Amino acid sequence: MYFHAQTWINDIADGEPDPAAANALQEGLGGQFGEMRTMMQYLFQAMNFRGPTAKPYRDLIQGIGTEEISHVELIGTTISRLLDGSPEYTGKLTDPLDKPGAGGATPLKIALDTSNIHHYLVGAQGALPVDAAGNPWSGSYVYNSGNLPLDLLYNLMLESTGRLQKCRIYEMTDNPTARGTIAYLIVRDQAHENAYAKALETLGVNWKSLLPIPKTNAESFPEVKELLDLGLQSKQYSFDLDGKSEAGKIFQGDSPSKDGTTLDASEQAPAGAPSFIAHERLEEFAxxxxxxxxxxxxxxxxxxxxxxxxxxxxxxx
Missing domain, CATH: 1.20.5 (Single alpha-helices involved in coiled-coils or other helix-helix interfaces)
Incomplete structure (x- = not known):
């Protein structure tokens, strides 16, 4: 069973609407290496897992997959926040539907020449299950071979590629709303790199100096450094209300990232951040x-x- 707490897994920073940044974040949501893919891949691997003696590995994959559900919510809501109000429409319920918005522009004129028109035409200024080019998310992205070492290798590649793309998205925008969420996901992707790397270490792999991928000077991203200083890259949550997860048997010891931290799987879930619902959008007939x-x-x-x-x-x- 899954339970939903009405908090975001991380705070969404305040900032101005930015539809171009919202579209870049779509890659991190619905792209081939985005959060929808990691969520579905890990949950399918956990559902299809075989071998009771390997339960700690199943619990590790399932715990990360459960966290990815909250990442989908976080990045999707961030995209919605970046889109919400971007036409700067100031109409009222009593206005004619075609009354110009701020500056004399028609209410949704911005949709014709900025970012992804589907954010306005289809999504009512909200996130969509697509990548940054508008391609719909596909279940064919999900990889579940049934072979534990192969799945762990593939999962590590997925986290590393997702982290690489998020580092690039971070450099594309200075919007604090976008950067705050992306920084959190960069650090948590590293935690998941560490999780799958540690699992592979137990199967005989020696990473030496390979991780993290990509190698970045994280201190150059202030939002990332703040989270690294909290050790967030070395925590993994169980999201297990029954206390039966055995993931801590794997996620322990020195971090594979060789950053001097120790892996910690003792927490059930992060504290989370207060969530709220966006205002009505008259110009979207919502x-x-x-x-x-x-x-x-x-x-x-x-x-x-x-x-x-x-x-x-x-x-x-």
């Missing part, structure tokens, strides 16, 4: 709930509450 719908929802909630009170007794709020 206004949220009108008065009648709100009244209906309130009436339904009161009916359900009365049924609960009738069965369990009065509830407290």
């Amino acid at each position: 206004p949220g709930l009108d008065t009648d719908l709100l009244a209906l929802i309130q009436a339904t909630a009161e009916l359900e509450l009365s049924e609960i009170n009738g069965f369990y007794g009065p509830t407290t709020t």
Whole structure:
């Protein structure tokens, strides 16, 4: 089972709308080496895993796959934040639908010459399951050979390539919203590199000075350095409510990145950051709930509450 906590796994920094940065981040979401791919690949490997004696490896892959669900939420929400309000439309519900927005421009004119038109035409200023070129995410990206060493090697390659691309995306923009999320994912990709590298070490691989991939002067990225100083590259979470994960049998000892840190799998999950829902977008005909719908929802909630009170007794709020 999976449970959802209504917090983001990391804070999303404040910043101005930036549709070009949003489109670059689409590669990190729906690209061949993006977060949707890592999520699906690891979960399928965990579901199809065979061999009870190798349970620690299954638990490690499953824990990382579960974290990747939260990465999909984080980067997808960041893309939405970078798009939200980018036309600077200031219309009101009483305005004509074709009234010009700020500066005399039509409300969605920006969609014709900036970034990905589908963000406005299809997605209502939200993230899409596509790469930066607009190609839809494909299940054919998922690799699950059934051979443990081969899958671990492939997973390490996937994390390394994803980290490489995110380092490049970081250099493409100075938007603090984009950089904050990308920096977090760069560091967590390194943690996952370490996880799969350590698993392969237990199978006889000696990495020597190969990792991390790519080799970067992380201190040149201030958001990355801040997270590295917290040791986030050497933590792995179990996301296991039952306390049965055996991933810590693998994710322990000196980091394969040879950065002087020790791997730590003792935490169930990170603390997370408060999440919030974006404002309505009138120019996208996505206004949220009108008065009648709100009244209906309130009436339904009161009916359900009365049924609960009738069965369990009065509830407290």
